Amino acid sequence: MKQKRKELIETAIKLFADKGFQATSVQDIVSSYGISKGAFYNYFSSKEELLIDIFKHYHEKLNNKILEIDSLSITSREKYKNRIQLQFKYFMKHRDFIVMYFREQNQSINEELRNLLNEHAFRMLEKEEALLMDSYGEDLRPYISDLVLICMGIRNAYMKITVFDGVVLDPDRMASFIMERIDDIVEGLKKGGKDPLLSKGQFTKYTSSLMTNRQIVLENLSAMKDTLESLDIAEGKREELRNVIHYLMEENNKKEIKKYIFQGMLANFKPIEQLDSYRIEIAKALDIELL
Template sequence: MKEKKRKEIIESAIKLFAENGFYNTSVQDIVTDCAMSKGAFYNYFSSKEELHIAIFQYYFEQMSTRTIEIDKENLNPREKMKKQLGVPFEELTKHKEFFIMYLREQSFSINKELREFMEKAQFETLTWYERNLKDLYGENITTFIGDIILLIEGMKQSYLAAMLFHDLQMDVDLLPNFLMNRIDDIVNAFQNGEEPIIKKSNLLSSFPQCSFGNMDRIEKASLLLADMQEQLENMKIDEEQRDGLAGVIDFLKGELKKPNLEKYAFQGMLANLKEIKEFDIYREKIAALLDVQLL
């Protein structure tokens, strides 16, 4: 019940912020729309600023949930990625007025909590790109995958901006296929000898000064393990194997909470995940973050 009311407050705030703006919408406006007292509001959020952060978490969770739903569909890697590329455009179409308001009033400060959330979201997005691109095109794209990710994001953000700033009417059903065709062109160019701009294979390590570089290595490793858990839930494997792998991931999450990391224990448990090819990218990233040699 509490979670349902919390969602109601968030959705009311999204509507009112879109109609009146962030500054011009008071907590009283929100509680009136939700038919609740101001005192009750503070049982859910300590301030309007905390509610603001919750809205961004809400949008990211909506997109993550939709992405996971597509993961569960019986699709080949290309169809899956194409469909998932369309998720941000679907969300923008549903809540366009809110995003216009946010960009118009973006002068209000981004506090520490919101910045940290944005860093985590960006880190997870880059990891998603790397995993899906390797599933689709194979490991041989590793040397130029950083360029591919930046070019995809550049195209995607440009179309999102055109929808917002210029109110261009686009067929969002056609956009994912169009983007996939352009990704094919980019990959073909590199495979035919185009020199990559980014010399390192890992985009995260190529740009240590980017905002997500502020996250510490333990936090990054924790996010990767959480992503592995989600992947595991959607894998078509027998329950005994799933339970065993889930136990390994839980053990690793517990190790990360200890004041002193036991590298040998971590090394041994990461080796138990070798049986799942989809986990290779995570094992490599976690090992690099924690300075652990993979077995």
């Protein structure tokens, strides 16, 4: 990223964190940074584009650091602990961005930003669940939805007092302390013999509400692909349907989805009852009528 563009983003973040997005004008940003409005529009077409670029920039930075942790040859529990440690260090370092993030998360100004925030939240929840399952084993499965929310609640509470309220705590100690408390909670869940509070269906319904239509389409196409492999059908027909799914996945990645292609191609799966629920969900997401 060019240095001036980066500095302009950092200036805007401070203003958005202090005043909010709606209350901050382009004139406020350029006056604070010391350039003209004309110069601003050399970098961004609008204030909205600037805000979206800010989120993309910081999400990419955080995700790259998370990928570094995921690539380490350590246990899943150690990866989970390192992710907690990383989050607190990153959030403290980029406090202005985090304050702005939570402000705009509740007051999103357009669909593109809302989709970006929801996609990030969905992926974080998805990874959280996978890491907890890998860390604590299959015995935890009935309680995984409750545990995900409990763990998020603990971290968010400590984030509030450290990032938002300025209480000074060491990130390394916090990560160790929180992991020990999660160990205690997991042990209690496994020994308690109580029914889960949150069902898997309820949690899935919640996480699905965070998904964009493209994500819903992709998730259902992926599920169709997996289900297809277990069906008792001729191999030639299976390969034909694999190719249809692959084609639709590519179509889903295009800038503009051609709905009529999905409408026509999904008809190939109509005779297979086991795949019908996926067809229906894709049709709902794209607002098309199944043939």
